[in-house]
Amino acid sequence: MSSKIIKIALLDMYNGEPNQGMRCIIDVVNRFSPVVSFEIFDVRVKCELPDINKFDIYISTGGPGNPLIGDGNWDVKYYEFIDSLNKWNNENAIKKHVLFICHSFQMACLHFGLATVTKRNDTSFGVMTIHKTKEGLTDPLFEGLADPFYAIDSRDYQVIQPKLSIFAKKGAKIISLEKIRDHIQYERAIMAVRFTDYFVGTQFHPEADPISFVSHLRNKEAKEKIRNMKGKRKFRNMLEDLLDDDKIYRTNETLIPNFLRIAINDLMKTKKMLSN
Numbered sequence: 001m002s003s004k005i006i007k008i009a010l011l012d013m014y015n016g017e018p019n020q021g022m023r024c025i026i027d028v029v030n031r032f033s034p035v036v037s038f039e040i041f042d043v044r045v046k047c048e049l050p051d052i053n054k055f056d057i058y059i060s061t062g063g064p065g066n067p068l069i070g071d072g073n074w075d076v077k078y079y080e081f082i083d084s085l086n087k088w089n090n091e092n093a094i095k096k097h098v099l100f101i102c103h104s105f106q107m108a109c110l111h112f113g114l115a116t117v118t119k120r121n122d123t124s125f126g127v128m129t130i131h132k133t134k135e136g137l138t139d140p141l142f143e144g145l146a147d148p149f150y151a152i153d154s155r156d157y158q159v160i161q162p163k164l165s166i167f168a169k170k171g172a173k174i175i176s177l178e179k180i181r182d183h184i185q186y187e188r189a190i191m192a193v194r195f196t197d198y199f200v201g202t203q204f205h206p207e208a209d210p211i212s213f214v215s216h217l218r219n220k221e222a223k224e225k226i227r228n229m230k231g232k233r234k235f236r237n238m239l240e241d242l243l244d245d246d247k248i249y250r251t252n253e254t255l256i257p258n259f260l261r262i263a264i265n266d267l268m269k270t271k272k273m274l275s276n
């Protein structure tokens, strides 16, 4: 392993399926390459998980399938792993920072007992508006993002029905919500949660960049499916949103970089304190 000061573990939850998430996350992480190094762990195919003594920051990716179901092996280990990181943070001065994305976010919400995860009536895919809650307005993860801001969403499942007493007991906070859908009476899903000062997660894909989205649409079937789902006009509007500097580019350039900057600053401070 390299001798760079901060070590990042990327928990690949894609189950061996082709995806854009890994490339995008690596691209963002590489912007911090003077100070960080990273290693990838294939959680679902190889049941690989990092040694928590060796890594400071963890990014757990999106992934396919039903977040309520694992194979009884990797999912059990994954949950034990999250518990061990949480325990570490309760007992140690130098903290472990974790970002949960999409599939991982759904699993974390379930694991911490914060909400219910159900299948949506239809797939959510595309450029979506994300609304900050009151807590989200001051959360450093969203600093530099407008309210609402824009993100790529790609999912069949949703995190809903928050158990507010458990949120209160754990000190967790809902920091963003789905857009208000005027004509539909569905509950707005939870789009991001601050689990603790060091664990945070988003239902959307903060790593996504316009190229990743367009690559996905090069698959004819995927394109037709989405065009039919949205209708021609909405589909075109979405493509236009992709090119807007203030939308997907902004989120890509802001959210994970905020997470990494906050984590790196904290780690540099506490590591230095302990070495003095």
Ligand SMILES: NC(=O)CC[C@H](N)C(=O)O
Residues within 6 Å of the ligand: 061, 062, 063, 064, 065, 066, 067, 101, 102, 103, 104, 154, 155, 156, 157, 158
């Ligand atoms: N992109 C994702 O990670 C999707 C998460 C989950 N498999 C869903 O369909 O909702």
